[in-house]
Amino acid sequence: MCKLLYSLLLIVLLGTPCLADIELAPKGKQPQRLTDVYLMHGLSYVALDDVLDAVSLRGHWNSVTHVYRIRTANGWAELSPGRQNLKIGNDFFPLKEKPRFIDGRLRVSENFIRNQLSMLINRPIYYRNLNPVTVQNEGDDNTLDRLFSFLLRKKKIVAGPKLRGVAIDVGHGGLDTGVIAADGYKEKDATLALSARLSKILKMKLGIPVHLSRDDDYELTPEQRLEPVAHEDVDAWLLLHAQGSFTEAAEGVVLFVRSSADNLNEGPLDASRQLAEELKAALEESDVPVVGIFTSPLVPLGQGGLPTVLLELGYLTNPVDLQRLRSSYGQQQLAQALYTGLKKFSLNRKKN
Numbered sequence: 149m150c151k152l153l154y155s156l157l158l159i160v161l162l163g164t165p166c167l168a169d170i171e172l173a174p175k176g177k178q179p180q181r182l183t184d185v186y187l188m189h190g191l192s193y194v195a196l197d198d199v200l201d202a203v204s205l206r207g208h209w210n211s212v213t214h215v216y217r218i219r220t221a222n223g224w225a226e227l228s229p230g231r232q233n234l235k236i237g238n239d240f241f242p243l244k245e246k247p248r249f250i251d252g253r254l255r256v257s258e259n260f261i262r263n264q265l266s267m268l269i270n271r272p273i274y275y276r277n278l279n280p281v282t283v284q285n286e287g288d289d290n291t292l293d294r295l296f297s298f299l300l301r302k303k304k305i306v307a308g309p310k311l312r313g314v315a316i317d318v319g320h321g322g323l324d325t326g327v328i329a330a331d332g333y334k335e336k337d338a339t340l341a342l343s344a345r346l347s348k349i350l351k352m353k354l355g356i357p358v359h360l361s362r363d364d365d366y367e368l369t370p371e372q373r374l375e376p377v378a379h380e381d382v383d384a385w386l387l388l389h390a391q392g393s394f395t396e397a398a399e400g401v402v403l404f405v406r407s408s409a410d411n412l413n414e415g416p417l418d419a420s421r422q423l424a425e426e427l428k429a430a431l432e433e434s435d436v437p438v439v440g441i442f443t444s445p446l447v448p449l450g451q452g453g454l455p456t457v458l459l460e461l462g463y464l465t466n467p468v469d470l471q472r473l474r475s476s477y478g479q480q481q482l483a484q485a486l487y488t489g490l491k492k493f494s495l496n497r498k499k500n
């Protein structure tokens with residue numbers, strides 16, 4: 149702990165490397181421990197060479213074009229400190245943070261590792277930050293984290309057989325389009341359509357309030373994304389997304405819950421896991437393929453006891469998933485399944 153505090157102090161004062169190690173590997177493989185980790189604005193930055201090495205990829209920096217090229221099984225991927233996207237073939241995928249040179253090495257943020265790296269190896273990633281950031285500085289993420297824990301401390305989590313209300317984070321919006329399908333259909337439109345349908349079903353069939361982070365096509369601040377959760381009656385939180393892969397073959401729904409390493413006690417994890425299991429079962433019962441439930445140290449999932457599941461509701465790069473996400477029949481099928489999962493969760497929820 150002293151070592152951690154000391155390193156955090158150094159970062160604040162001198163901007164020297166953080167001693168917060170991370171573990172990284174393709175899911176199911178022996179993780180590598182990376183120690184050359186820098187902290188900036190509350191995020192860990194890891195050298196791209198180290199990241200690629202941990203997942204057995206090779207790349208090189210071209211100092212003339214200022215582009216880092218990565219050889220993948222499906223062609224070349226490119227990153228550049230001047231661009232806030234990842235280029236794979238002819239497709240661009242938005243990044244939360246640009247890659248940046250820190251201490252002589254091109255580094256990517258942990259958000260890249262969590263969100264985009266799996267697309268380069270075409271399989272899920274195991275990622276764990278062994279010393280998640282708790283430094284008290286003015287970084288936005290920490291402010292957000294504090295706000296979030298404040299909101300959840302204020303809330304009384306009711307573990308009963310009743311669902312009083314649901315919060316839904318409608319992924320992306322406005323200039324932040326999310327993934328774009330080959331035919332131009334955007335992730336932000338899929339999440340908006342699905343949340344509207346799910347909200348309507350929940351209100352109609354359960355008569356409960358549904359709090360959406362947005363109900364139209366506009367961009368949200370991170371604080372606005374959390375607003376729905378602040379309502380006293382919210383007993384579950386779903387974050388809706390869709391994803392892209394550069395192989396057509398990748399298909400199905402992927403569910404994420406917070407990793408146990410980020411939970412101080414078991415209760416909240418159990419509830420989130422339980423909700424994810426019910427959603428998975430309901431999706432599979434309505435013939436929607438499900439890849440599985442994974443843990444992810446997603447920043448906004450907070451420390452509280454609110455059952456929370458992030459859903460990637462299909463691949464916009466897979467024709468069958470795309471059809472389901474954009475057709476009204478498919479959207480209704482997905483929304484109905486999510487409703488069923490939420491209802492079963494409320495009925496089967498363990499009292500504790």
Ligand SMILES: [Zn+2]
Nearest residue numbers: 319326389390
């Ligand atoms: Zn998304």
